[in-house]
Amino acid sequence: MRPGLIKEIIKGIFVKPVTIQYPKEQTLIEPDFRGRQYADLKKCIGCSLCAVECPANAITMTKIPDEYVAPKTNARRIYPVVDYFRCVFCYRCVTVCPVNAYLVTNEYRLASSTIVESSELSLSTTTKAAGGV
């Protein structure tokens, strides 16, 4: 009845630690990890289904600024803005979207002291109209 862990502990002295020095060394994440998602404004039709279905009420439909080009299918010129502080990353918005407009990434480093949301990312998917609309 002696502890059998002693051998393991001695072995552990000579091997690399399991823990990693996080900001210096990045965590290994699966390519299909459910990370930051945002709408592709070339595809989005502004149907608001993602905002209705979001269990955390993280999505608000916002008007596309006038200087940006919106597809003709998006008649109301609105697009979803995801508040990542509220988002629970369940990807319900991704799966209910009728036009598969959401772009998914495995980005998980979202800690910030200012509000993190998807408007900048979404607007970067479309182009600015020359001289406004």
Place this chain on the structure above:
Amino acid sequence: MVEVTHLIEIPMAVEIPVGPQHPALHEPLLLKLYADGERIIKVDVMTGYNHRGIEKLTEKNTFYRDIFIIGRVCGICNAVHTNCYVRALEYILDVDPPPRAKYLRVLSMELERLHSHMLVLAVTAELAGYETLFMYLMKDREYVMKSKEILTGQRVMADYMMVGGVRRDIDEVKTSRILDIIKRVEERIKYYHKIFQEDVTINRRLRDTGRIKPREALAYSLVGPVVRGSGIKTDIRIQDKYDAYGDIPFNVITEDYGDSYARAMVRFGELYESINMVRYILTHLPQGNPVPDERKLPRRFPVGESYAAVEAPRGELTYYVSSSGGDKPYRVKIRTPSLNNIVNSAFTYVDQMIADVPIILGSFDPCISCMERAVITDLRRGVRYQVPLKELGGVRK
């Protein structure tokens, strides 16, 4: 001059609050101990520090939004919670998921059982004062979490169940990776099992603490590994054969003695069974498409009610869902295993040492966030059965 005729001895019953914030408890629960010296006379279990009102919240949201809210009832057993709720919805809709989806559901739930049992065994070791073993067990638990990330897309919050199937499929690369992880984890679990059997610290602290006789286990309606540790063979996976549990071979593990050590051993036995089941599922996975198109699912539900039960890592978990037509449930009732195991188990602490209280509580695998939903009846009664000091012993003769 007054003649002394009587000697009154008043035993000191000290009231010791353990919790809600206490180094031995990881979650907010108050155990009010009444101790005579080192020996416990009586325990009051006080809950209600973590009430979030999720049952009410589900009534305000649609059936589909509720699937993700239900997943947040409990972090560790989120897949079993959603599975139970989703199956209750499927009974109302009369939908039968394809066989591949059923297998994948069982796979995610068994991976969950693996990491849940590894967690509670690690916590047991920690409460027994063996923190090195805690660290090592948690290190190997991380591999199981990785396999869950490979399968579902996140380490903890699976969000894997959907009415009519699961939310993502598995390919051959992922299958072989999970099989590799499981092989590595199995070797480690065998090693830790040996340590639990042979180690002095673990044996002295766990043996003979918190013994529950089979009759008591039934009388207080305890569930899960706790009742199986007292020699009663009960398991919803066998009795109900929900999802693919009818096709997958496994055994129900029981131990006879009923102390904390027996409960730990039941959990080790179930770890081996879960590993075998995971291996069986990944090698016998049926063909087909397990992922339903979430855009085509019916938005309005027919009038009806349903009741579903699963064997969560902590025991029998049941959901009652009532639909009055429309897109929101009329009522969702959740009965979690921890509620039975923690609130009803105050009798096990009596006549034990104060130092053993965390170990006994740890051996029940408490999940406070799970059980905080049904606490209202306790609070409303608000009766405290306190015995005055003079009645406890040393009464004037």
